[in-house]
Amino acid sequence: MSEFIDVDVRPILRAGGEPFSIIMAALDRLAPGQGLRLYAPFKPVPLFDVMASKGFAHQEAELEGGEWEIRFMPVGSFEAAEPAPAALADGDWPEPVVHLDNRDLDPPEPMVRILAAAEQLAPGQTLSALLSREPVFLFRELTKRGHQWRGGFTPQKDVYQLTVRVLA
Amino acid sequence: MIGTSLCKWAISYFAAAIVWLLLAEVLMVAGFGFPNDDIGGPDTLVIVHMVCIGWLSMVVCGALFQFVPVLVARPLYAERWTLPALALLTLGLTILLAGFLALGGHINGPRWLLPVGAGLLIAGFVLVVANLGMTLWLARPLPGPARFAAVGLACICVTAAFGGMFSLVLSGAAVAARWPELLVSGVPIHAIAGLGGWLTFTAMGVSYRLLAMFMLAPDSDARLGRLAWLAGAAALAVGVVGGVLALWRATGLNLVLLVAGAAALLSLIAYGHDVLGLYRTRKRRALELNTRMSILSLASLAAVAILGAALLATGSFQPHVGALVFLVAFGWLTGLVLANLYKIVPFLTWLEAYGPVMGRVPTPRVQDLVAERRATKWFVLFFAGSWAATLMLLVDAALGFRVALAVVTLATLGLGEELIRARRLADVAEPLRLPTGAAVPHLLISRN
Numbered sequence: 001m002s003e004f005i006d007v008d009v010r011p012i013l014r015a016g017g018e019p020f021s022i023i024m025a026a027l028d029r030l031a032p033g034q035g036l037r038l039y040a041p042f043k044p045v046p047l048f049d050v051m052a053s054k055g056f057a058h059q060e061a062e063l064e065g066g067e068w069e070i071r072f073m074p075v076g077s078f079e080a081a082e083p084a085p086a087a088l089a090d091g092d093w094p095e096p097v098v099h100l101d102n103r104d105l106d107p108p109e110p111m112v113r114i115l116a117a118a119e120q121l122a123p124g125q126t127l128s129a130l131l132s133r134e135p136v137f138l139f140r141e142l143t144k145r146g147h148q149w150r151g152g153f154t155p156q157k158d159v160y161q162l163t164v165r166v167l168a
Numbered sequence: 169m170i171g172t173s174l175c176k177w178a179i180s181y182f183a184a185a186i187v188w189l190l191l192a193e194v195l196m197v198a199g200f201g202f203p204n205d206d207i208g209g210p211d212t213l214v215i216v217h218m219v220c221i222g223w224l225s226m227v228v229c230g231a232l233f234q235f236v237p238v239l240v241a242r243p244l245y246a247e248r249w250t251l252p253a254l255a256l257l258t259l260g261l262t263i264l265l266a267g268f269l270a271l272g273g274h275i276n277g278p279r280w281l282l283p284v285g286a287g288l289l290i291a292g293f294v295l296v297v298a299n300l301g302m303t304l305w306l307a308r309p310l311p312g313p314a315r316f317a318a319v320g321l322a323c324i325c326v327t328a329a330f331g332g333m334f335s336l337v338l339s340g341a342a343v344a345a346r347w348p349e350l351l352v353s354g355v356p357i358h359a360i361a362g363l364g365g366w367l368t369f370t371a372m373g374v375s376y377r378l379l380a381m382f383m384l385a386p387d388s389d390a391r392l393g394r395l396a397w398l399a400g401a402a403a404l405a406v407g408v409v410g411g412v413l414a415l416w417r418a419t420g421l422n423l424v425l426l427v428a429g430a431a432a433l434l435s436l437i438a439y440g441h442d443v444l445g446l447y448r449t450r451k452r453r454a455l456e457l458n459t460r461m462s463i464l465s466l467a468s469l470a471a472v473a474i475l476g477a478a479l480l481a482t483g484s485f486q487p488h489v490g491a492l493v494f495l496v497a498f499g500w501l502t503g504l505v506l507a508n509l510y511k512i513v514p515f516l517t518w519l520e521a522y523g524p525v526m527g528r529v530p531t532p533r534v535q536d537l538v539a540e541r542r543a544t545k546w547f548v549l550f551f552a553g554s555w556a557a558t559l560m561l562l563v564d565a566a567l568g569f570r571v572a573l574a575v576v577t578l579a580t581l582g583l584g585e586e587l588i589r590a591r592r593l594a595d596v597a598e599p600l601r602l603p604t605g606a607a608v609p610h611l612l613i614s615r616n
Contacts, residue, residue: 014309016390065306066241106452107381108515108534115527132384136172136238140616141523157388 004037005030010067013041013155020155023047027054035073043068043152045161057092093150093165096128097121103132103159111138114164118147124168131160172237174520174614177250179591181230182509183612184258186584188222189502193577196570203566207490208355210272214265219497221261221289224367225324227505229253229296231374231512232317236300239314239377240307246299253295260288264335271338279339286335290328297321312393316373319401323365326408330358349415356421357411363493364432365404367501368469372396372439375462378508379443382459383450393442400435403428429480436473440466457540457547461507464551468499491561498554498576506550506583514538514590517609521593525605532600537590546582549575 007026009019019040026036036056038044047070048058056072063069098117102110110131115138117127134153142149146167153160192215195201201212237244244250264285270277304310304318337351373393380387410424443466472495479485479492514537522531553575560568589595591611593602602608609615 104384104451106384108519112526112531117527119527133381134241136241137519140173141526144524158386 004035004071006037006039008039010039010041018155020047033074035071038068038070038072039063040068040070042066043150044070044155045150045152045163046154093126093163094124096126096163098127100127100129103130107133108137111135111141114138114162115141118142118145118164118166121166123166126163126165129162129164131162132158134160135162172241172243173616174516175230175233175244175250176247176614176616177254178230178234179513179516179614180251180612181226181233181254182513182587184254185223185226185230186580186587188218188226188261190577190580190584192218192223193573193580196573197577199566199570202490203561203564203569210268211274214268214272216493217261217264217268219502220362220367221257221264224497224501224505225293226254226257227509228367228370229257231505231508232296232300232370234512234516235374235377236303236314236317239311239317239374240304242303242307244299245302245306249295249299253292253299256288256292256295260285260290260292264289267335267339282335282339283332283341286328286332290332293324293328297325312390312397313373313377315397316376316393316400317370319397319404320366320370320373323361323369323404323408327358327362327366330354330361334358353411353415353421356425357408357415359493360407360411360428361404363496363501364407368496369400369404371501371504372400375504375508376442376446378511379446379459379462382452382456382511383446384452385446385450387446392445393439396435396438396442398435399431399438403431403435406431426480429476433473433477436469440470456511456535457538457543458507458511461510461547461551462504464547465500465503465507468495468503468551468554472496472500488562491558494561495554495558499551499558503551503554506580507547509587510538510543510547510583513587516614517591517593520609520614521606522603525603529603529605530600531603531606532596536596536600537593538586539589539595543583543586546579546586550579550583553579 005026007023009022012019012022023036023038030036038047043060043062051058051072055075057075058073059071061069098121100110100113100117102113105113110129114127114129114135117129121127134151139149142164148165148167149162151160151162195215195218201209201215205211233244233250262285263281266275266277267281267285269275270279270281300317301321304314304321307314310318333347333350334354337347376387376393379385406424407428410428411421414421414424447463472492475495476485476492479488485492515534518532518534518537525531553572557569557572557576560566560572588611591609593608
């Protein structure tokens, strides 16, 4: 038995299709202890919660061209798997302390509020924000301040979900 | 995505562009070139190239360097190529204009001025196209607005190639004697690819994203802009490829232009429909000045479509083509560019000045960098002057055209001053203006 079942949703999304049901169908085919390796054109952040609720932890790796390889494994089996690459070794981030919904704010107000909220956090804490666009100019400020972030569009492409972790 | 940084030289492109615009306007007020001179004469060519290369192309290049990375969520391929490109374009245009002035007998100059100027301009545009082209290529599949920019980049290549050949013909090079028809039949292709493909089509594409961004309108539907793009790309392909074929077989261009014109009209109608949709579905009810003034430039574009169709239908296209081109260059393109610069320059300045301290201390809003009420009168003067000047060209009133252009020039000066004031943070109220850690940006260069 191979360790992972591979699911590549890139062609489905490119064709305008809906990949969620295909991922769920693949889950049903998994043997005990087997993982799911997902290839996606963006980081499927909303899927992480769904998979966590089904008992799967994940490791993520950015591929060339902004695409992502995500490995979902039943919780507890990562230790037995190959060691995680160094870039992913920072482990899972803590639950967000602050939740912002900045979808209906006039630009660049979403950016101002996220930076202001980040200033209030203790080192290592995280905040999450919902946005209507990818905040490309915010990333520049986050980088300068040494903060980390994870983000991606929902499959419907109408909400950008961002998590920021303040410099530890 | 590692985030978009500020393009260091975008503001320099904008500044150089505004200087060229003012220079061209002053010359027109002084009565230089069309309508006093022949529409194809060397003096008119000076003005046309000042406006289309010096002003419009420079400003579009600067805006694309800053916003193509935003459109495709990728960094610019080679930031270090942007300054050499600016230098090549500026030097090339200066020498090209000297060549036209020599052709018109205003100065004594050698014949090689035109081909050398054209060569430097082509080199500059090659750097621009390679840089933006690689950025787009690495971002495939392209989102809608970026596809418009890709077609625009292909069109500037066609425009530059024809321009290079014309410069050889006009300088009397032996090689040019083999294509005696080139200048007559090639000029429409040069103009369609330049004004229609490179400038108009690119502006249409970028405006989809900018309007949606500034008005908080949903633009995630992949179908948005598709018909406008397909019809427009078809119009340009028919115009350019058909034009070249017609040239080669030395037959008339009329059928090609008619088909291309019909497709272009369809594209403009689809674009107008899309833009009205964006205005209707916007979440931001109160519009800012840049968006309101963009409406006036879009009205000019609609007027271009109506006027163009009417002139074609009544068979009076040829005598009035100057008025139509002026309306494209000023009412539509210059109006749209000025309206958007009025948003882009304060935004980039705000990001540069207050980004480092944002969230740590109170900072002004982007709107605090501008005084909309003061700028409104300059915009009103600009559009009124541009429309009046078009009207004067239609009724062959040369003096009236110059008076209207004087109003346009005054408005341009006023808007230029507003942009400088924004850059200097001159309108920001004092307690917020310079918190500790913030600095006034350089007038012409962005620091990252």
